[in-house]
Amino acid sequence: MATSASRLKILRLERPELHGADVFRHTIRCMLEHHDVTVRVRYAETDQMGVVYHSNYLIWFEIGRVELMRELGFDYKLMEINDDTFIVVADVHCRYHLPARYDELLTVRTRILETKSRTLKFGYEIFRQSDGKLLATGHTIHVACDRAGRVKQFPEKYKTAFLKMSPPIIERSRA
Amino acid sequence: MATSASRLKILRLERPELHGADVFRHTIRCMLEHHDVTVRVRYAETDQMGVVYHSNYLIWFEIGRVELMRELGFDYKLMEINDDTFIVVADVHCRYHLPARYDELLTVRTRILETKSRTLKFGYEIFRQSDGKLLATGHTIHVACDRAGRVKQFPEKYKTAFLKMSPPIIERSRA
Amino acid sequence: MATSASRLKILRLERPELHGADVFRHTIRCMLEHHDVTVRVRYAETDQMGVVYHSNYLIWFEIGRVELMRELGFDYKLMEINDDTFIVVADVHCRYHLPARYDELLTVRTRILETKSRTLKFGYEIFRQSDGKLLATGHTIHVACDRAGRVKQFPEKYKTAFLKMSPPIIERSRA
Amino acid sequence: MATSASRLKILRLERPELHGADVFRHTIRCMLEHHDVTVRVRYAETDQMGVVYHSNYLIWFEIGRVELMRELGFDYKLMEINDDTFIVVADVHCRYHLPARYDELLTVRTRILETKSRTLKFGYEIFRQSDGKLLATGHTIHVACDRAGRVKQFPEKYKTAFLKMSPPIIERSRA
Numbered sequence: 045m046a047t048s049a050s051r052l053k054i055l056r057l058e059r060p061e062l063h064g065a066d067v068f069r070h071t072i073r074c075m076l077e078h079h080d081v082t083v084r085v086r087y088a089e090t091d092q093m094g095v096v097y098h099s100n101y102l103i104w105f106e107i108g109r110v111e112l113m114r115e116l117g118f119d120y121k122l123m124e125i126n127d128d129t130f131i132v133v134a135d136v137h138c139r140y141h142l143p144a145r146y147d148e149l150l151t152v153r154t155r156i157l158e159t160k161s162r163t164l165k166f167g168y169e170i171f172r173q174s175d176g177k178l179l180a181t182g183h184t185i186h187v188a189c190d191r192a193g194r195v196k197q198f199p200e201k202y203k204t205a206f207l208k209m210s211p212p213i214i215e216r217s218r219a
Numbered sequence: 220m221a222t223s224a225s226r227l228k229i230l231r232l233e234r235p236e237l238h239g240a241d242v243f244r245h246t247i248r249c250m251l252e253h254h255d256v257t258v259r260v261r262y263a264e265t266d267q268m269g270v271v272y273h274s275n276y277l278i279w280f281e282i283g284r285v286e287l288m289r290e291l292g293f294d295y296k297l298m299e300i301n302d303d304t305f306i307v308v309a310d311v312h313c314r315y316h317l318p319a320r321y322d323e324l325l326t327v328r329t330r331i332l333e334t335k336s337r338t339l340k341f342g343y344e345i346f347r348q349s350d351g352k353l354l355a356t357g358h359t360i361h362v363a364c365d366r367a368g369r370v371k372q373f374p375e376k377y378k379t380a381f382l383k384m385s386p387p388i389i390e391r392s393r394a
Numbered sequence: 395m396a397t398s399a400s401r402l403k404i405l406r407l408e409r410p411e412l413h414g415a416d417v418f419r420h421t422i423r424c425m426l427e428h429h430d431v432t433v434r435v436r437y438a439e440t441d442q443m444g445v446v447y448h449s450n451y452l453i454w455f456e457i458g459r460v461e462l463m464r465e466l467g468f469d470y471k472l473m474e475i476n477d478d479t480f481i482v483v484a485d486v487h488c489r490y491h492l493p494a495r496y497d498e499l500l501t502v503r504t505r506i507l508e509t510k511s512r513t514l515k516f517g518y519e520i521f522r523q524s525d526g527k528l529l530a531t532g533h534t535i536h537v538a539c540d541r542a543g544r545v546k547q548f549p550e551k552y553k554t555a556f557l558k559m560s561p562p563i564i565e566r567s568r569a
Numbered sequence: 570m571a572t573s574a575s576r577l578k579i580l581r582l583e584r585p586e587l588h589g590a591d592v593f594r595h596t597i598r599c600m601l602e603h604h605d606v607t608v609r610v611r612y613a614e615t616d617q618m619g620v621v622y623h624s625n626y627l628i629w630f631e632i633g634r635v636e637l638m639r640e641l642g643f644d645y646k647l648m649e650i651n652d653d654t655f656i657v658v659a660d661v662h663c664r665y666h667l668p669a670r671y672d673e674l675l676t677v678r679t680r681i682l683e684t685k686s687r688t689l690k691f692g693y694e695i696f697r698q699s700d701g702k703l704l705a706t707g708h709t710i711h712v713a714c715d716r717a718g719r720v721k722q723f724p725e726k727y728k729t730a731f732l733k734m735s736p737p738i739i740e741r742s743r744a
Contacts, residue, residue, distance in 0.1 A: 087460070087470075088272050088453045092265035092321055098658040099263060099627035103438045110437070110497070120437075121497040133623040137662045143718065146267055147460075147471040193668065262635070262645075263628045273483040274452035278613045285612070285672070295612075296672040308448040312487045318543065322635070322646040368493065438622050442615035442671055449613060496617055 077209050078155045079112035082173070085148045095143035101180050102136060105168045108154035109184070112166075116205045124191075127199050131164060131186040138182035142172070149173040159206040161197045162188050252384050253330045254287035257348070260323045270318035276355050277311055280343045283329035284359070287341075291380040299366075302374050306339060306361040313357035317347070324348040334381040336372045337363050427559050428505045429462035432523070435498045445493035451520065451530050452486060458504035459516045459534070466555045474541075477549050481514060481536040488532035492522070499523040509556040511547045512538050602734050603680045604637035607698070610673045620668035626695065626705050627661060633679035634691045634709070641730040649716075652724050656689060656711040663707035667697070674698040684731040686722045687713050 083104050091097040110120050123129050144150060151171040158165035163185060170180040188198045198206070258279050266272040285295045298304050319325060326346040333340035338360060345355040363373045373381070433454050441447040460470045473479050494500060501521040508515035513535060520530040538548045548556070608629050616622040635645045648654050669675060676696040683690035688710060695705040713723045723731070 086453060087266055087456055088274060090267035091262055092267065092269045093655055093657070094267045097263050098661060099624040102624035102627065103436060106437055119497065130618055132618070132668075133665055135662075135664050136623060137660075139660050140658055143657075147469065261628060262631055268480055268482070273486060274449040277449035277452065278611060281612055294672065305443055307443070307493075308490055310487075310489050311448060312485075314485050315483055318482075322644065437616055438624060440617035441612055442617065442619045444617045447613050 078153050079108070079115045080151050080153050081108055081111040083107060083150050083152060085144055085146050085150065087146055090146050093143075095145055098138070098140060101138050101140070101144075101170065101182065102184075104150070104152050104170060105136075105138075105154075105166070105182060105184055108152035108168055109166045111152075112154045112156070112209075116209065118202070118205070123202065127202075128190045129196065129199060129202065130189045130191065132189045132193075133184055134163070134187045135185035136182065137184075138168075138180055140180050142177055142179045144170070144172065144179050150179065156206055156209045157183060157211070159198075159203060159210040161203070162195055164188070164198070164206060253328050254283070254290045255326050255328050256283055256286040258282060258325050258327060260319055260321050260325065262321055265321050268318075270320055273313070273315060276313050276315070276319075276345065276357065277359075279325070279327050279345060280311070280313075280329075280341070280357060280359055283327035283343055284341045286327075287329045287331070287384070291384065293377070293380070298377065302377075303365045304371065304374060304377065305364045305366065307364045307368075308359055309338070309362045310360035311357065312359075313343075313355055315355050317352055317354045319345070319347065319354050325354065331381055331384045332358060332386065334373075334378060334385040336378070337370055339363070339373070339381060428503050429458070429465045430501050430503050431458055431461040433457060433500050433502060435494055435496050435500065437496055440496050443493075445495055448488070448490060451488050451490070451494075451532065452534075454500070454502050454520060455486075455488075455504075455516070455518045455532060455534055458502035458518055461502075462504045462506070462516075462559075466559065468552070468555070473552065477552075478540045479546065479549060479552065480539045480541065482539045482543075483534055484513070484537045485535035486532065487534075488518075488530055490530050492527055492529045494520070494522065494529050500529065506556055506559040507533060507561070509548075509553060509560040511553070512545055514538070514548070514556060603678050604633070604640045605676050605678050606633055606636040608632060608675050608677060610669055610671050610675065612671055615671050618668075620670055623663070623665060626663050626665070626669075626707065627709075629675070629677050629695060630661070630663075630679075630691070630693045630707060630709055633677035633693055636677075637679045637681070637691075637734070638730075641734065643727070643730065648727065652727075653715045654721065654724060654727065655714045655716065657714045657718075658709055659688070659712045660710035661707065662709075663693075663705055665705050667702055667704045669695070669697065669704050675704065681731055681734045682708060682736065684723075684728060684735040686728070687720055689713070689723070689731060 085096055089096050089100040113120050113123075120131070123131075149172075151173055153169040153171065155167045156164065157167045165183060165185045168180075168182045168184075169178060171177065172179055188196050190196050197203075260271055264271050264275040288295050288298075295306070298306075324347075326348055328344040328346065330342045331339065332342045340358060340360045343355075343357045343359075344353060346352065347354055363371050365371050372378075435446055439446050439450040463470050463473075470481070473481075499522075501523055503519040503521065505517045506514065507517045515533060515535045518530075518532045518534075519528060521527065522529055538546050540546050547553075610621055614621050614625040638645050638648075645656070648656075674697075676698055678694040678696065680692045681689065682692045690708060690710045693705075693707045693709075694703060696702065697704055713721050715721050722728075
């Protein structure tokens with residue numbers, strides 16, 4: 045897996061014109077790059093506490109990353125069918141700040157936090173559209189696997205697309 | 220639905236050797252044959268009305284028929300893996316009499332209502348264990364399919380097992 | 395509850411200008427009135443058969459009727475909060491014609507089939523948008539209840555709105 | 570996370586009467602105290618990858634902590650109804666080691682990791698019963714709230730019960 049150093053090298057290989065402040069600007073741009081998708085809370089997603097049951101946020105995260113991928117130009121569905129590449133969930137974290145409620149319109153904001161040869165890390169923020177309040181934050185880590193569940197490398201076209209939206213590692217490691 | 224009287228007539232057509240008390244005993248046996256399994260209501264299954272969200276009853280029906288099959292001596296899992304036979308849901312009906320609530324222990328009572336070459340019909344009753352009240356009734360109709368979704372006949376061993384628990388309805392044999 | 399006769403009377407009271415062919419035209423118009431909403435199949439909704447697990451169609455039905463109500467000018471959410479009126483599911487039926495698959499865009503087409511003082515019946519059709527194929531049909535019957543679960547009459551404003559989209563009973567009984 | 574050594578030091582500060590083998594025995598008891606409950610994987614919980622969809626593990630975690638509480642002598646249901654105390658999920662983490670599959674019997678092993686005045690932290694391990702393999706690990710952090718969602722202290726009886734199963738961490742007493 046790529047170290048911080050090799051990731052910077054990758055950035056330089058990919059964008060040889062960048063150096064000094066440009067690298068910094070590029071990094072900032074990457075930090076800001078995200079994809080927003082709207083979901084409306086379903087009745088089935090609430091529980092008797094009158095708020096959304098917490099496991100549903102993970103399903104919204106899934107919608108967030110799938111739509112981010114579509115924005116990048118490919119269907120996750122075809123990634124499975126045509127390229128025998130499944131992005132299996134290996135790790136998930138969610139922090140709940142405020143409860144989501146029935147019928148609310150939410151924005152699921154998704155970023156790629158890290159792209160490696162075999163793994164991918166997404167970050168999520170969920171906002172309530174009516175007042176812009178942040179309801180939840182989280183991340184998921186995924187491993188590329190084939191249909192049989194064996195770990196594999198991401199096909200090049202995906203890795204390239206993911207890297208374009210990934211922040212250069214060197215910045216990340218300072219955070 | 221056939222009334223008791225018409226059901227008896229059907230039975231006599233199908234099993235002419237039965238008469239008098241035998242008919243009665245056979246009928247009673249069929250009416251009584253069912254499988255009971257307990258489920259406890261999960262928090263995730265409730266909604267903001269404070270009761271179980273209605274689609275979850277269909278999942279309990281699934282548990283009911285899978286456990287009935289296990290009682291008959293085979294795993295539905297292996298039916299898919301070893302015999303390439305999937306029992307695809309073609310029709311579902313549920314009537315809700317009283318709401319199920321969080322943490323309640325329920326009995327899912329399952330019967331086979333009809334076995335044909337390619338289809339299977341299950342009947343369900345869901346009871347609250349604390350007071351025996353009937354909460355819901357329903358049925359599902361299934362079609363035997365292979366992995367590719369093509370309709371097929373049930374392998375003989377399954378059909379034989381299903382028939383043992385099916386009430387004697389002559390229409391069955393026409394399928 | 396209103397009989398067929400009283401429903402026709404209701405139609406005549408509501409639209410006294412209608413008679414003869416007009417009643418017929420009105421009826422036809424009602425039969426056609428429906429509301430369409432798009433849902434995209436989520437990964438979480440699939441099962442190991444590679445298709446959508448059947449209980450999820452009931453959740454899509456819910457989306458269909460809630461959006462139909464929004465089209466009629468009111469939020470189901472506020473119906474619960476402001477008018478203490480919950481439309482509890484009493485009966486559900488679904489017939490599955492063709493499987494829905496991951497990531498497909500579906501149209502949920504919803505109609506009001508019947509409006510009574512205390513009950514409401516919705517009809518649903520689910521289409522695959524890519525080829526227009528009909529995947530499932532179904533209905534749900536609902537009872538108006540207050541927060542405590544006691545059956546009540548629909549507040550007038552809702553009943554009036556529902557009736558505008560309901561077919562006159564006399565036509566329905568001929569179907 | 571405190572190392573074993575620092576945990577021991579903390580224990581000595583909190584329970585100065587313990588020393589030598591007692592400290593060891595106490596520590597071991599705390600490390601071992603957990604509650605096991607069995608769940609069987611439902612068909613509805615699988616996805617088209619042929620394994621359990623990852624958000625369902627959070628629902629199993631819920632079953633784990635509710636059954637642990639029942640073992641401690643109280644129903645979570647009554648905690649809500651009688652004591653107006655809801656344990657709202659504030660944070661969840663799950664790491665997926667091996668996939669769970671349809672119909673497998675799993676053990677959900679739950680521990681209380683930390684009890685404070687207003688918060689509670691549970692730890693979970695999910696094992697496959699057929700071979701004892703560890704499928705997933707995780708934790709949840711909960712905040713005690715009243716029905717209106719205001720943070721409150723746990724009623725004494727609950728706190729006492731939780732503390733009995735909590736490992737002795739001095740930070741606990743500062744909350």
